[in-house]
Amino acid sequence: MGGLTLLLLVLAALAAAAGCAWALRRLLAAAAPPRHRRTLREMPLSAAFGLLVIGLYLTVALLAPLIAPFGEAKVVAGQYEPWGAPYYLGTDQLGRDMLTRLIFGARNTIGIALVTTVLAFSVGTAAGLWAATVGGRV
Numbered sequence: 077m078g079g080l081t082l083l084l085l086v087l088a089a090l091a092a093a094a095g096c097a098w099a100l101r102r103l104l105a106a107a108a109p110p111r112h113r114r115t116l117r118e119m120p121l122s123a124a125f126g127l128l129v130i131g132l133y134l135t136v137a138l139l140a141p142l143i144a145p146f147g148e149a150k151v152v153a154g155q156y157e158p159w160g161a162p163y164y165l166g167t168d169q170l171g172r173d174m175l176t177r178l179i180f181g182a183r184n185t186i187g188i189a190l191v192t193t194v195l196a197f198s199v200g201t202a203a204g205l206w207a208a209t210v211g212g213r214v
Contacts, residue, residue: 078095093125100128101117104127106118140179140183143172143179145162145176146172148177149172150176151170152167152173154167155167155170155171156178157171165178
């Protein structure tokens with residue numbers, strides 16, 4: 077693939093992502109209660125794009141068994157098969173499909189992020205309460 081073709085492909089992907097983010101921003105504004113519509117309509121396009129990426133990631137994580145081409149730990153081919161149909165990202169050292177591994181890995185990532193967030197919230201709340209009670213920096 078030539079450099080110009082790759083550049084055009086990247087630009088087309090960015091334009092499609094911006095269009096999807098704009099559409100999501102409009103959809104959220106239309107579905108929101110009247111008091112929130114202006115805020116959602118005026119939110120930055122980057123925020124709408126971030127919400128879109130998070131939503132897609134959550135969807136992939138929740139629907140992993142349905143959208144993954146193979147089983148989570150199923151050996152489907154030889155070691156280090158090159159990318160191409162039906163192994164779109166190739167295979168690993170054990171012959172497992174890499175796309176399937178990435179899709180199922182999203183579930184672990186979501187779980188780790190949730191646990192980390194709850195832990196940080198708990199520690200921050202405890203430190204804040206202690207600082208407020210003691211009356212100073214913790």
